[in-house]
Structure formats: C-alpha cells, structure tokens
Amino acid sequence: MSSASLGFFDSGVGGLTVVRAVQELLPAENILYLGDTARLPYGSKSPETIRQFADEDVRFLIARGVKAIVVACNTATAHALPSLHEKYRIPILGVIEPGVEAALACPHALRIGIIATRGTIRSHAYQHALALRRTGLMIHGQATPLLVPLIEENWLDHPATRQVLKTYLDPLIEKGIDTLMLACTHYPLLIPVLREILPADVRLVDSATTCAEHLKVELSRLGLLEPSAREGTLELHLTDLSEEFEALARQFLLKSPGRIHRATVGG
Ligand code: DGL
Numbered sequence: 031m032s033s034a035s036l037g038f039f040d041s042g043v044g045g046l047t048v049v050r051a052v053q054e055l056l057p058a059e060n061i062l063y064l065g066d067t068a069r070l071p072y073g074s075k076s077p078e079t080i081r082q083f084a085d086e087d088v089r090f091l092i093a094r095g096v097k098a099i100v101v102a103c104n105t106a107t108a109h110a111l112p113s114l115h116e117k118y119r120i121p122i123l124g125v126i127e128p129g130v131e132a133a134l135a136c137p138h139a140l141r142i143g144i145i146a147t148r149g150t151i152r153s154h155a156y157q158h159a160l161a162l163r164r165t166g167l168m169i170h171g172q173a174t175p176l177l178v179p180l181i182e183e184n185w186l187d188h189p190a191t192r193q194v195l196k197t198y199l200d201p202l203i204e205k206g207i208d209t210l211m212l213a214c215t216h217y218p219l220l221i222p223v224l225r226e227i228l229p230a231d232v233r234l235v236d237s238a239t240t241c242a243e244h245l246k247v248e249l250s251r252l253g254l255l256e257p258s259a260r261e262g263t264l265e266l267h268l269t270d271l272s273e274e275f276e277a278l279a280r281q282f283l284l285k286s287p288g289r290i291h292r293a294t295v296g297g
Pocket residue numbers: 040041042044045070071072073074102103104105106147150178213214215216
C-alpha cells in the first residue's frame with residue numbers, strides 16, 4: 031500500500047501549488063491529481079453542492095487505489111472535510127489547519143487578513159480555527175471571487191488583475207493587517223503582484239508547505255511513506271481539457287505536467 035499514489039483534488043489547477051510543495055518534500059511519492067475543471071469554480075457554489083462534488087472527487091481517487099487524499103482546495107476543505115472524515119476511512123487531509131498553523135507560526139501575528147473564495151469566507155472555517163488558537167486576534171476576511179477566473183485565464187501579471195487586487199486589498203491595508211493569508215490554493219501564483227501592492231512588512235502565508243509537512247508526518251505515522259528512492263510520477267486528470275491548461279499547469283509546477291487525462295466524476 032505504501033507504494034500506491036497519493037490522491038489530490040481541487041476544482042482546477044490551484045491544488046498544484048500543494049502538489050509542488052509535496053514533490054519538494056517527498057520527491058519519491060507518486061501523485062494522482064484530479065482537477066474538476068468542468069465544474070470550477072467551487073467557491074461560488076452552495077455548501078451542499080461543494081460537499082457533493084468533493085464526495086464524487088474522493089470516490090474517483092479511491093477507485094484508483096490511492097493510499098491517502100489531500101483536499102487541495104480550501105473551499106472543499108471548509109465545507110466538506112468533516113463529512114468526508116465521517117464517511118471514509120482512508121486518511122484525508124485538508125489545507126485549512128496547515129494554513130492556520132503557518133499563519134500563527136509568527137508570534138507577532140495579530141491583525142490577520144484572509145483572502146479566499148466567497149464559500150471559504152462564508153464558512154468562517156479560518157476565522158474559527160484562528161480564534162481557537164490565539165486570543166485577541168483581529169481577523170478580517172475578504173471574499174475575492176474574481177481571482178480564480180483571472181488565474182485560470184493565466185492573467186497573472188495583467189493590469190486587470192492588478193486593479194481587482196487593489197480593490198480587494200485596500201480595505202485590508204486600511205485595517206493595518208500584518209499578515210495576509212492566501213486561503214485559496216490558486217493564490218500563491220499572485221505572490222509577485224501581491225508583493226508590489228502590499229506594504230513591505232505584511233507577511234504572506236499560504237498552506238502549501240505546511241500541508242506537505244503535515245502529510246509527511248501522517249504518512250510516516252501510518253507507515254505509508256513511499257519506500258523507494260526513485261523520483262515519483264505525476265498523473266493529472268481533469269474533468270474538462272482546455273488548450274491553456276498545460277501552460278498554466280507548468281506555471282504552478284515549474285515543470286511540464288506530462289500527459290493530461292480526461293476524467294469523468296460522479297454520475
Ligand atoms: N482552489 C480553490 C480553493 O482553494 C478555489 C477555486 C474555486 O473557487 O473553485 O478554494
């Protein structure tokens with residue numbers, strides 16, 4: 031079982047930021063990635079629909095014999111992780127706990143801004159997890175629904191993206207945030223533009239690296255770490271294929287994604 035693949039899923043390519051961190055930390059692991067591009071975005075859907083999609087994504091991965099699953103999507107983690115834990119016995123990790131841990135790794139973090147999909151902000155999953163761990167925090171959640179379509183369009187360094195980001199970030203900057211949580215797995219691709227817009231002393235936090243560390247601890251605890259030393263494989267499955275996907279996936283992975291398969295989930 032330890033040589034089986036790790037399964038990841040997201041609504042699109044965003045979860046590849048988590049895959050990249052896992053490839054860096056656990057290079058021997060084989061990875062099977064599902065991007066539900068046909069039904070993206072998840073962030074504007076109702077909690078019930080997100081739970082249904084997440085359940086179908088998990089079933090797709092389990093049917094392919096994965097040994098553990100990473101919900102590489104904040105929206106799906108926020109709304110579906112508890113029900114997935116109830117329903118399935120396979121280890122399933124989300125990205126919210128690791129993100130919160132990364133944000134609070136700095137003892138001076140006090141005014142925390144969160145940018146995320148509408149679904150994640152409305153779930154209050156981050157706000158609750160932060161407040162449980164540290165008292166006296168000032169937490170400002172900002173839904174940023176236009177960012178995922180702009181990123182999926184590969185408009186990473188585009189005047190329109192810059193303008194949209196400024197509009198979203200101004201209220202957070204006015205509140206004097208010291209930390210900005212990128213609470214959507216797509217957003218790390220915007221880090222260069224974010225750095226230009228935000229005051230230099232605002233710390234940017236995403237969950238990818240901490241999530242990879244959590245995964246390593248969990249796999250090792252369960253005796254599921256890949257035993258071989260050779261480089262692991264990456265298999266990408268998407269529910270809708272677009273011509274732009276390969277270029278976009280390369281931006282996320284910093285290398286070619288290889289062959290991309292068409293997937294059918296649910297139904
Ligand atoms: N990448 C997903 C997340 O982390 C959001 C994308 C979407 O809205 O579908 O929340």
